[in-house]
Amino acid sequence: MLRLLKQMKAKQWIMALLCVALILGQIYFDLRLPDYMSDLTVQIKTPGSTVSDVLHTGLEMLACTLISAVMAILCGYLNAQVAAGFSYHIRESVFQKVADFGQKEMLEFSVPSLINRTTNDITQIQMFVAMGMQTMIKAPVMAVWAVIKIVNKSWTLSVITAGFVVALLALMLIVVLVILPRVKRVQKLTDNINLISRENLTGINVVHAYNAEEYQEDKFEKANDVLMRTQLFNQRAMALLMPAVGLAMNALSLTIYWVGAAIVNRVSATDLAGRISTFGDIVVFGTYATYIIMSLMMLVMILVLLPMAQVSAVRINEVLDAPISLHEGKMTEAPEQGTVEFRDVSFRYPSSSGDVLEHVSFRANKGETVAFIGATGSGKTTLVSLAARFYDATEGQVLIDGQDVRSYSFDALYDRIGYVTQRAIVFAGDVRSNVLFGESSAPQDDESVQRALSLAQATEFVDKLPGKLDAPIAQAGANVSGGQKQRLSIARALARKPEILIFDDSFSALDYRTDASLRAGLARELSDTTCLIVAQRIGTIRHADRIVVLDEGRVAGIGTHDELMKNCSVYREIAMSQLSAAELEKEGV
Missing domain, CATH: 3.40.50.300 (P-loop containing nucleotide triphosphate hydrolases)
Incomplete structure (x- = not known):
């Protein structure tokens, strides 16, 4: 993941740093609220306090909340910009790398896997950056800051809070270690689903012609079932975390107030000011402890995305790090x-x-x-x-x-070179764009297109198409016949004047x-x-x-x-399998 982050542009880093500053600002104003709550508690319990004192403190709390909300909105906007730009540059890098692949690399990765890495895997990274950047900064900083705030208030309550935090962290670590290998498996199973779907869609006519729909459905069902069961295990394991954190937060609050009540009771009944101060500290402690657990809850949300994002990052890096077998000269x-x-x-x-x-x-x-x-x-x-x-x-x-x-x-x-492949390949667009496909030193004009189409014996059918040179060509040439695709492919090579x-x-x-x-x-x-x-x-x-x-x-x-008919037995065998008796007699065979 860190290697991919290095691909962020300077503008994105600036926005990310602004976002970090805004997050720290949010934390500062959020953690000011418990102090105001303590002040309110003391003011309410202290004889002689006025409504204006309580109102003034309440307005300060409201101001902190509004400033924190504005910072959160700005941070969300910048974060979305960073995530979208980051995924854009990764997708561009992966596409450019794959464009340099030779046949060797294509065989190693497979087309469905490369498509999945360029789409689904990069989307996983984008989601993680969009949702995780704020949380991964905010949660630990807030937790540490809250710990610093409460550590000197009550060692008894601090130890209780630490026990809850350690238990939750242990549970989170166990869940991550259990599901991480299965997350890697999910990505490979997704590749397999893409492969089966792509084969089925590409060969749909063959599937229909051989009544193989049920066979294909069974094949897809098996792959889909394995993927579903693996994902279900992961989701069920992750589903344990949120209720566990919620239970811990409520249990911790209950424990703090229960133990806190005992601490308040130990203060002399005659020391009213001391009791009020201790009670305020307990309220503040409970609030800060809740913030710590909330930070862990935010980390749980990220843990749902982190394993998938990490696996996706590894798969993307595999493409970016793949050695290119063909290197151009000068x-x-x-x-x-x-x-x-x-x-x-x-x-x-x-x-x-x-x-x-x-x-x-x-x-x-x-x-x-x-x-x-x-x-x-x-x-x-x-x-x-x-x-x-x-x-x-x-x-x-x-x-x-x-x-x-x-x-x-x-x-x-x-x-x-002008190369015409064994399997005719045309691209979505129109006739003109297919014939003038790619860069060429030859003129890129309609005259060149017409000449190439004429030589390729394609003018006859192109002139009958609506729009002629502007006639649309569907994806993979689905709206033209095999022979027409072949002639367009030949015209494309001829237009280059190689x-x-x-x-x-x-x-x-x-x-x-x-x-x-x-x-x-x-x-x-x-x-x-x-x-x-x-x-x-x-x-x-x-x-x-x-x-x-x-x-x-x-x-x-x-x-x-003529020479091969006389001197090459292999060629002569091929000729005998294709030529008629009269033609063979003419050849002297």
């Missing part, structure tokens, strides 16, 4: 243009026991189309992910424009006619652009300048379609 210039080269590249995922790619070497020159094909799991997507530097090679070098990808700044690297285009099985959602038209447009309009294409269909890549065949992470063959 290079912006390169000796070549539009080239991609793999030099004896091997790669292993952090959680894998074996290499996914082994000793892969090839070169794509400017304007060439190099395709990758192979069985599922052969490493095609991993290979192009290394070219886009979503991961770094375990061994060997990946070069873009003759320069190791690790030496580029991120801006310089991604200005050279040196190198990477298509990760990006034509799979397109029909053959659209696929052919798109490839013909790319060959015609972007003859100087290097293309890396991952594909499952031989028809998509058979005219590539070179085809790299992967088999279990190794290069099984490199060449043109």
Whole structure:
């Protein structure tokens, strides 16, 4: 928690210090009231006291109360400002950190957990700061101040009060130690609830299609039940504290007045002034003792939030402290243009026991189309992910424009690349914002959008949308088809006018006619652009300048379609599974 507090800005620290000053002022005026009560008691019991004396003392008490109330209002306002600003900066820091995450870090934390840490955990911190800052300062200061006020008035009553305080503190400590491990478990169980909910919502069509509603409900019910039972235990344990404090406060007051009555009775009946003074001291002592117990009661309220806030702070710090596996270089210039080269590249995922790619070497020159094909799991997507530097090679070098990808700044690297993912990703907004997504050195205008849409064979359906370029796109592209999302994704890459285009099985959602038209447009309009294409269909890549065949992470063959049909058995098997008998006969197979 203290580490997170260091992220507060200077303005927030100033407001926090003002809030502390206001809290100390509140305590001063609140603790003045018992003294006035003692004066009132003496005035009322003393013969000869006038109404004006009592009224004057009462007005002073009222003034103290009003000043304390005004300070409390101002402190509450400043405290809310500090809490909101603090959570704003933490949320910003977490978001920026996650934005720098690579695939390795995303796999370590998981998307549902990161969402929960960015929302629920930060909200817990904000609630703790908003409700706890005043209490954590006010309660101990008030308790200590009250102890100082009463310690010399009666050692007997002081010992009794100390006994009650020690018993309550012991109870609070036991409860915290019992529930703290379960609070940590609650956060993990909440992550699990988010995971199940997210999976269910993302795959709702599959759930309906397979009549799996009951299965999903049971799955959610089990996770929800475990979370509920854990939270119930925590809440029941916490529920013991407030009645315990209330009982202690009332019992202490009763004990003080009972023992105090005996103390007053020990004073000689003839010493009326001494009896009145002692009685006043007992009243003041009881009030101050009540303040001490009230301080503990305030701490109990914070103890309800503290374990959750502490666990949330740890989880947030885990994100902020996570080492970034991908570090950008400083290079912006390169000796070549539009080239991609793999030099004896091997790669292993952090959680894998074996290499996914082994000793892969090839070169794509400017304007060439190099395709990758192979069985599922052969490493095609991993290979192009290394070219886009979503991961770094375990061994060997990946070069873009003759320069190791690790030496580029991120801006310089991604200005050279247009990447189309295997799963089409679009964002909530409109057609224009999706095509012009992100920063680019290419012109950000409607002409560029129209050109990219035309090349991506997307103009046909975009022109039919209401608003055309301003047509709304729902979250995750829920209002467009899979093929339309794929074409928008392709248009987004084309609008950047990159040196190198990477298509990760990006034509799979397109029909053959659209696929052919798109490839013909790319060959015609972007003859100087290097293309890396991952594909499952031989028809998509058979005219590539070179085809790299992967088999279990190794290069099984490199060449043109005709060369591989003659020399590569793996490629020939793929062709036989996809081409008709007439086409195979034409190929001479």
